[in-house]
Amino acid sequence: MVYDRNMIVYHGTKSQFDKFDIKKAKSNSIFRSFNGFHFGSIKQACAISTNRIVAARLNMRNYAQVRDVGCGWAKKMWNAKSRGKDGLLYLNRFEGIELMQLINYVDKMESPLNMNYKEFRDSLTDKEFIKLYPLAEYSYVVFYPEQIDIIGNVDVERATINGILIGRYRSKNKEVKK
DSSP states (O other): OOOOTTSOEEEEESOOOSSOOGGGOOOOSTTGGGOOEEEBOHHHHHHHOSSEEEEEEEOOSSEEEOOOOSSOHHHHHHHHHHTTOOEEEEEOSSTTOOHHHHHHHHHHSOOOTTOOHHHHHHHSOHHHHHHHOTTOOEEEEESOGGGEEEEEEEETTTTEETTEEOOEEOTTTOOEEO
């Protein structure tokens, strides 16, 4: 499932707050006014922060699908927002990905000799990336706080939302225990 308004997604943060505030969203570029809020799987949120993980449902009605090459997010958000989009959807190629597993997958494939690992990874389409690394998951960016319905906080050590067990997680290693 790529996106469903009823699915629960997660946001890793070091901050304490009751609601999302666009004025406090991070950005490192000249596109500061076009910030957004990133969400993904529990593994992705754990990769960002072990301090606090917020569980939420998102309301995206008109989103753009973009490629994850690890940078350029402010520009992607600015471009999407200027086209009337209310969010982004992307196959996450970083957070929640175990690097050694991915390198093992890449080693099985023949890459051009003149490409390093990053160039090879970034040259893959999403379909090729999922074939290479089937555990990759999608992530989401919404542009407006009104699109976020906070469900609760995840207790990373006990893996609960509002006291309900949702799984077992290691906060240091950020990998789901099954």
